[in-house]
Amino acid sequence: MSEKTFLVEIGTEELPPKALRSLAESFAANFTAELDNAGLAHGNVEWFAAPRRLALKVANLAESQPDREVEKRGPAIAQAFDAEGKPSKAAEGWARGCGITVDQAERLKTDKGEWLLYRAHVKGESTEALVPNMVATSLAKLPIPKLMRWGASDVHFVRPVHTVTLLLGDKVIPATILGIQSDRVIRGHRFMGEPEFTIDNADQYPQILLERGKVIADYEARKAKIKADAEEAARKIGGNADLSESLLEEVASLVEWPVVLTAKFEEKFLAVPAEALVYTMKGDQKYFPVYDNAGKLLPNFIFVANIESKDPTQIISGNEKVVRPRLADAEFFFNTDRKKRLEDHLPRLQTVLFQQQLGTLRDKTDRIQALAGWIAGQIGADVNHATRAGLLSKCDLMTNMVFEFTDTQGVMGMHYARHDGEAEDVAVALNEQYQPRFAGDDLPSNPVACALAIADKMDTLAG
Template structure:
């Protein structure tokens, strides 16, 4: 068995490209080798900013051999009546480079066919890899690709070298101007190279030793964490590890060296969030916390080399951070001199979205909408949430948010607390942009949840009213995130809201400000969009698609009720008799639907027109059952309501067996349909049973 290594050397790639590149290389190589019939051991992929590596152990140097039966034309076409070969048979043999005598008859389920046995495989894996490697390299999808010089090859950055070895043999191929070989490169400072790799097994030792490079992202991450923790403990602190930043930093280095540095304690007057943003966003560094959780005047950064003069490098990093902290301190002090009235007045000069007025107009809408939502969901918070709605965008015109835009909302909450606003208002302001996606944290407070819900709803309505609807993968205004945020908030907090009514209210708020939008058309598109996001949300949680479609088919406006109906359906689907009950009820639904639906039939039936025993029995059952179903619906007990489906099924089956529903007598026919429509209308509130595939 052999060892294979492929190293793709390039100019530095952005760290965000590396995880996707590793995943693509692993998937594409595994698929290509499987298709080629190459046996191999573990496939390992690693990357640094300057290289991507595929390392495969225990690779069979010879492709698997197999014999395959290849069918040709039918025997009646391949041979004449006296058994002589036809031109069709001769052509089939010639296609496969065989003689006519190598062709035989093969019996199949469809009859006799001309066939040959082809021996396949047995090719040197070295030859196969010479085709697989350039194909995979050329097909790696990057967020951005570039060309350089006069070459047609497109890659994330210009290629500089390629190592491709199967044991000691070079796999020969070229990608653009770069030919494969055995020469690798090391760290730009500590081991530039080139270094000749005698065989694949020696590659990692040479790169890590002579090249001074840590090619494995896990190794680099461990070096950073262990070194950082050791240095922080020495001063009595702990590193405030940010996982996203840690992934980015390890992806920026080939030779990671964590280094502790300091800043002036005077800057600690600035809020913790601002200091951490300065360190993390601008300097790719981590804060240090004391045992009580407060920030210490130190930060941890990660170098990509071992410096000759640590103090000199440390001083340089401190000087750069000092400039950022000085700016933050200036804006912080300037903002503290202002008040919310000043900022709210400035919001009237900030455009919200196209022709939808100013950010000041938006906060006035949010003030009204927040109060309305709170009165429905949390009446004790009506004043608090309304105040939060009015102040929600004030921090957009502050100096600090102008400098650090990712602190919007956070600074609003900090300023609100500093300037004497209720703490619940401050908390709501800090949580107004949560959740930022399907997996990000939700607001922790009801006030924050209601403000976030109002903000996202207002944005959705404005964009849909202006026909700025997501198309394909394009979603420049983040409307999918808005919709999933609304869904997660409503479901998690259990808010009993009718989203169609909420959207309608927002449309009226726009109209009151002189921004008239097409109400009916906008509402329909909004509800369709919300239904699509809700479907993705439920199926993403592992719910069965037919059950999801059935629950959504009964209405999506009340999100919490839709989730409850889906949960009840899921339980009901696992009970004995589920399939039979659904089949029976689908028959009810189909008969009523063919007659124009329940709306085209009377609301009640006439007992005087009941003739058959089975229809009298069904009517008696319905007189008891329908009021119970109405009560269960009012109580939201969908599970108990679905259980009634099993209860009424015998009477419905007997009705179908003993009564001609579509009889010639129009009065009897309508009366019988009215009974079915009354039953169908109750269960249609729970699910669209036509969507269930039984």
């Protein structure tokens, strides 16, 4: 049986970056299941994903299903005919379902009796005829929480679709998928390479897209390039880049042609707790912070552009201008918050409802304070320090910094407590009260922090 490489590429507008991998993996899994259910022999199913495309490449796909023998057992002879030998309604219905008449049926004799039997040789359908519906079904099953519609069409997908490439070897499989007629046209990078070109054979993908379209369609290759280039860029300035897996994934999903660049910010911002600076760099701007060998934040960051510029200094300067106001905000909030002691925020906790039947954040604070002190006595921790930590535990939620940069809760409480001259184990407890936040997370590092963390979780669970 003849085999060929199959390619499907769905060209879209920018896909949601945080969902790109799951969309591509689901597309591959769905289509593989469709192939297996149809009995189409195939080799490896490889997925590709970039901001403006989802693609699958199937090696050694059979050009048709294998022929097969079909047998369908009908009613027992005793139920298939009446006393006069005429076919019963059950027998006639079964025969119609098989596309024959009762008298054309064979008979199957076994030790347990005799039945009507339909036996036929079914010729396998061509892959060309089967694939369009299989692709459409695979796309319809993608995990898309919110679909969108565009133009005057009733077609729905995660983003508007512009091209559908459907090739079996060098032949276009004619089909209309998501409202688009299939073709051999592929779109390249928005600003580099050829904006549009044709692909002659499925085997040319993804190399032709790399060479002519300036798009690295291989998700893992793109991600690996970003990681390697960022590590090298950090090494050149004597640092180590914070390449968290989640941010790497997101950045790889935002660019088609990654170009890693290094920028800097004013050293005065390093007076602000590093967590706040990192929060805005990673969360808002998708930048990679850089640390020295001692783990201290450097006044540099690494970012990934989606284009090779003739003058990269302009891109660097632009990103430095973008991040500066955010860092200045963090500096302002930090300096403003330090004009008050943490304890001064206690009255405001009374204005924030925690839960209808459990009262305000101040009510929760009072419960945590009492619990933390009691638990400290049971585990040999400093009762006074645990009680103090319980009293201050939610005060940082009322600060400007945490209001603006929500993920800094706890850690900012620690910094402000140190500024206020609180005991070190109290300050650390404010940071570690939410630990462990997930399976495998670090546990609180001192007895006071343990008492506070347990108290906080007990109150949340039991009220």
